[in-house]
């Protein structure tokens with residue numbers, strides 16, 4: 001199935017007023033689909049597997065801004081470090097240190113979001129409120145040795161549920177954390193991006209103050225499996 005251009009334009013319209021960034025989640029979709037959106041002027045794409053991202057990145061225009069949104073193992077950071085635009089899923093100090101190390105090797109600073117666990121489901125990755133606080137603290141006290149990582153904001157995924165009030169509650173919780181940490185002026189944290197909202201819940205995320213949505217199936221059609 002090809003790209004739904006009308007849907008794309010409609011979503012862009014919905015986001016433009018509030019200056020919200022659209023990450024087109026192209027995981028499991030072919031390069032031809034990505035190129036179709038690229039030709040329409042789109043540049044931000046999201047992938048969740050390192051191997052798949054590398055494969056696509058090598059075949060596609062170099063000015064695409066690649067967002068990494070899947071679980072990231074420490075030993076895989078080196079593969080995406082040369083080019084990744086934003087890693088949405090930093091959720092441990094160990095991972096942050098490795099991202100910094102690979103940033104240094106590549107002579108760049110790598111942008112990350114800290115992933116916060118906001119859903120009811122147990123299986124998802126991310127930090128709870130206390131862990132987020134600790135990680136922020138560790139990043140701050142080690143800032144002089146972390147010059148190649150730049151914490152740009154927070155990311156979260158709401159529960160998979162039809163209960164809109166539950167989803168809204170989770171987004172609101174994350175937005176409050178974001179606003180709280182945004183006030184802190186620290187050297188390698190400059191919170192400006194709040195990544196929340198997917199195909200099923202991006203409208204709620206807009207109402208709750210998102211600055212970046214990650215949308216796959218609405219643009220590219222349902223994924224198999």
Ligand SMILES: *Cc1c(COP(=O)(O)O)cnc(C)c1O
Nearest residue numbers: 025069198199200214215216217
């Ligand atoms: C797959 C995925 C998305 C997009 O999901 P859709 O429901 O297809 O919009 C967004 N964020 C993350 C982290 C994902 O893994």
